[in-house]
Amino acid sequence: MAIERNAVIELFWRIHPKVYRWSGGRVGGSMIGLPVLLLTTTGRKSGQLRTKALTYLPQGDDFVVIASNLGDGRHPLWWLNLVADPNAQVQIAGARYPVQAREAEGDEREQLWSTVTSKTPAYDEYQAQTSRRIPVVVLERKAA
Numbered sequence: 001m002a003i004e005r006n007a008v009i010e011l012f013w014r015i016h017p018k019v020y021r022w023s024g025g026r027v028g029g030s031m032i033g034l035p036v037l038l039l040t041t042t043g044r045k046s047g048q049l050r051t052k053a054l055t056y057l058p059q060g061d062d063f064v065v066i067a068s069n070l071g072d073g074r075h076p077l078w079w080l081n082l083v084a085d086p087n088a089q090v091q092i093a094g095a096r097y098p099v100q101a102r103e104a105e106g107d108e109r110e111q112l113w114s115t116v117t118s119k120t121p122a123y124d125e126y127q128a129q130t131s132r133r134i135p136v137v138v139l140e141r142k143a144a
Contacts, residue, residue, distance in 0.1 A: 017053045025093035033119045037063060038091040039139070043077075044084035052078045056139075057116050063090055063099070063139040064112050071129030079135055090139055099139040109136045 017038050025036070034055035043050050057064040067079035082088060082101040090097050104112050113136055117123045127134050 041081035067135040068126040071126035104136040
């Protein structure tokens with residue numbers, strides 16, 4: 001079942017990264033059938049660091065995240081930040097990794113989308129709610 005945006009969800013999104021970081025990922029480390037990471041991007045307008053908790057699909061040494069924004073017609077700000085500057089950092093439990101983001105395309109996108117939606121069908125519902133093509137984002141781990 002897809003999550004709908006409301007005041008409680010908005011509050012949860014503000015608190016979740018803090019609780020995750022405080023607990024080293026022991027609290028809030030998985031949701032809707034997928035593990036959770038913290039993604040820190042650089043704000044494309046402000047230049048400030050911005051952190052979001054996102055579900056992800058492990059892909060070898062890399063991480064796949066979906067820019068669904070709950071099916072909203074607009075891309076999530078974290079994705080727009082990555083488009084402007086693909087260099088970011090992820091935190092999984094207590095470990096931090098530098099990453100570079102890229103959008104999956106073609107057969108790779110379709111395979112990743114299929115894998116993610118088999119675990120969390122809500123993403124298909126989000127795609128049905130919007131006319132935009134929801135980006136499938138690969139966060140490739142970089143050497144530290």
